[in-house]
Amino acid sequence: QVQLIESGGGLVQAGGSLRLSCAASGRTFSSYTMGWFRQAPGEEREFVAAISSGGRNSYYADSAKGRFTISRVNALIKEYLYLQMNSLGPEDTAVYYCAADTVTRELRDGTPDYWGQGTQVTVSS
Numbered sequence: 001q002v003q004l005i006e007s008g009g010g011l012v013q014a015g016g017s018l019r020l021s022c023a024a025s026g027r028t029f030s031s032y033t034m035g036w037f038r039q040a041p042g043e044e045r046e047f048v049a050a051i052s053s054g055g056r057n058s059y060y061a062d063s064a065k066g067r068f069t070i071s072r073v074n075a076l077i078k079e080y081l082y083l084q085m086n087s088l089g090p091e092d093t094a095v096y097y098c099a100a101d102t103v104t105r106e107l108r109d110g111t112p113d114y115w116g117q118g119t120q121v122t123v124s125s
Helices: 104-108
Strands: 003-007 010-013 018-025 033-039 046-051 058-060 068-075 078-085 094-101 119-124
Touching (some): 003 094, 046 104, 094 104
Parallel strands (some): 010 119
Antiparallel strands (some): 003 018, 018 078, 046 058
């Protein structure tokens, strides 16, 4: 059974930081590109960041560059994906989703093979 389970969301004041986690299992996710998306109320889901299998390459939306850092750790039967978010602002308020695909372009295009259920991030001003 494929599972991508996010955690780490919550309420934080503007200027603060959060670290999101995603635990992926049920596939050999070490071979997958993995990434983060977010969806704010009334908005479409948007790409935030992605990292290639093995972690050699990372990709960021302009809104995330310089503030967010994506990373991953392989722990045998699970793959862990992280998103360190710093200097958060109210515009970062959204549900954040973990995603995975064997093809980086498909993930970045918003059509990954797998999605998590999302974790809410709320930034107060």
